[in-house]
Structure formats: C-alpha cells, structure tokens
C-alpha cells in the first residue's frame with residue numbers, strides 16, 4: 115500500500131492562530147486567551163494519510179481525551195477537508211478516531227463556558243462552515259465510529275455518506291441534557307437518516323441510541339467488532355467508489371438540497387440565537403453543573 119501524509123495539510127494544521135479559513139469569509143485573528151484544554155497539541159490532534167492506490171484519505175481525529183471539538187480543532191478539520199477536496203486524485207475520506215472508546219464527544223464544552231462574545235461567534239460560524247463542507251463535499255465520506263459518538267460527534271457522522279460503528283457504544287443528540295438545543299441543521303441531518311418521530315423523541319429526551327438501535331434505525335449502516343471498524347470502512351469505501359464520482363455526488367446534492375437551502379437561509383439567525391443564548395446565566399449554570407457531573411462520575 116502506498117501511503118503518504120499530506121505535507122501541505124500538516125503544515126496548515128500546525129499554524130493555527132488565524133481562523134477561520136472557511137470559504138465564505140476572510141480570516142480573523144483569534145483571541146487566544148481562551149484556548150481550551152486538551153491533552154494533545156494542535157499538531158497531534160489531526161493526522162491525515164493518503165493512500166494513492168485506493169485514492170482514499172484517512173482523517174484521524176486524535177484530540178485527546180475525547181476529540182472535543184474546540185475552535186482550533188474544527189478549524190483544522192475544515193482546512194484538511196478543503197485541502198483534500200482540492201487534491202484532484204483524492205476520491206474519498208474515512209474519518210476515524212485515535213481516542214480510546216470515543217469517536218467524538220461533541221463540542222468541547224469549554225468553548226461554551228464563560229466565553230468571550232467574539233470567540234463564541236467565530237466558534238459557531240466555523241462549526242457551521244465545517245458542517246456544510248462535510249455535508250456537501252464531492253468526496254465520498256465514511257465515518258469509522260470506534261466509540262461513543264455524541265452530539266457534535268453525531269454532527270460529523272451524520273454529515274458523512276456512510277457509517278460503520280463498533281458495538282456497545284452510544285450515539286445521538288443529547289444536547290437537552292446540557293440545557294441547550296441542537297441546531298436545526300444538525301437535527302435535519304439526523305432526521306434525514308432516522309425520520310421525524312425518532313428524531314423528535316430522542317431530541318426531546320436527549321436519548322443516546324446504542325450502536326445496535328442506531329443500526330436498526332439507520333443512524334449507522336453497519337455494526338462490526340471494534341477492531342474491524344476501520345477495515346470495514348475501507349472495504350465499504352472501495353465498494354462505494356465503484357460508483358462514478360460525479361453521478362454519486364450529484365445524487366447526494368439532489369438529496370441534500372432542501373437541507374442545504376434551509377441551512378443557508380437560517381444560518382444567520384441560528385448564529386444570533388447561539389451567541390445570545392449561550393452566555394445566559396441560567397445556561398451557564400446548567401453547563402457548569404454538567405461539566406462537574408462529568409468530572410465527579412469518576
């Protein structure tokens with residue numbers, strides 16, 4: 115197998131003070147006083163490899179301990195996606211995790227705790243952009259879900275085209291448990307997979323589905339033993355790539371158009387809601403208690 119890492123991507127991912135890069139806006143300097151805590155450096159957090167033979171890249175999320183989506187991390191993912199999208203030979207990307215038993219625990223909650231208004235706004239815009247990129251990319255996208263896949267984690271997996279998950283983990287939208295509400299575009303992308311009622315019910319309860327229930331409902335496409343998830347994702351990718359790229363991508367565009375149109379017309383209002391809602395004292399209290407409960411479960 116011929117593997118090479120994308121020098122350019124690594125280079126970009128290491129330089130992370132100016133964000134976001136995203137298509138629809140110019141870069142903004144970050145207030146770096148609020149860098150969120152992680153056990154990994156920015157350079158270690160995202161590893162990209164490319165297999166020239168299969169024309170498939172792997173985006174390995176390694177922001178320990180739980181791949182919490184901080185502004186810097188989302189920006190790295192976004193830059194990497196853009197680079198891959200522009201690499202003509204690349205046809206697909208597998209998103210995998212380097213965190214034990216966790217695919218992604220969602221947004222880094224520290225981003226929402228006592229945030230500066232400036233950073234909060236950039237954070238949400240960057241997340242919106244990253245989601246749109248992933249949801250609409252020409253690349254075939256497969257999520258290799260080797261562990262829990264919660265809220266923002268489900269944002270990533272549900273934006274992909276195909277999902278392989280390990281057994282005995284949890285997946286879904288639990289935002290209400292944090293006293294917040296998932297954005298409509300994330301809800302839409304889950305609803306596209308599992309239908310209205312299951313989405314409504316799980317959203318209102320903050321219910322996380324087991325891997326097995328997720329398979330039954332269509333939130334994931336396959337459940338295989340944890341040590342086979344990546345291999346299965348690679349095999350499924352190879353099968354998917356037998357479909358001509360442009361026809362596959364046009365079909366995806368056709369199916370996702372309504373969600374994208376709704377997103378584009380609602381994203382400004384969604385941003386306003388987020389930046390107004392998160393700093394509220396009542397929300398801050400609930401988020402704080404949630405973080406405390408995570409720490410005290412040990």
Ligand SMILES: CCCCC/C=C\C/C=C\C=C\CC(=O)SCCNC(=O)CCNC(=O)[C@H](O)C(C)(C)COP(=O)(O)OP(=O)(O)OC[C@H]1O[C@@H](n2cnc3c(N)ncnc32)[C@H](O)[C@@H]1OP(=O)(O)O
Pocket residue numbers: 179180182215216218219220221222223224262264265266267288289292294295296297387388391392405408409
């Ligand atoms: C009408 C109004 C509309 C308003 C619209 C407004 C808002 C929309 C807003 C937001 C949308 C948010 C989506 C999100 O993604 S919120 C995040 C949701 N995620 C979670 O709830 C996951 C929480 N984590 C867990 O359940 C467990 O950690 C997990 C099962 C993933 C793993 O368990 P494990 O036992 O292996 O590990 P832990 O010991 O629990 O965790 C290790 C370490 O990591 C910290 N941590 C975990 N998750 C997060 C996180 N999401 N962000 C930051 N930090 C996290 C955890 O606290 C531990 O830290 P430490 O004790 O080692 O310091």
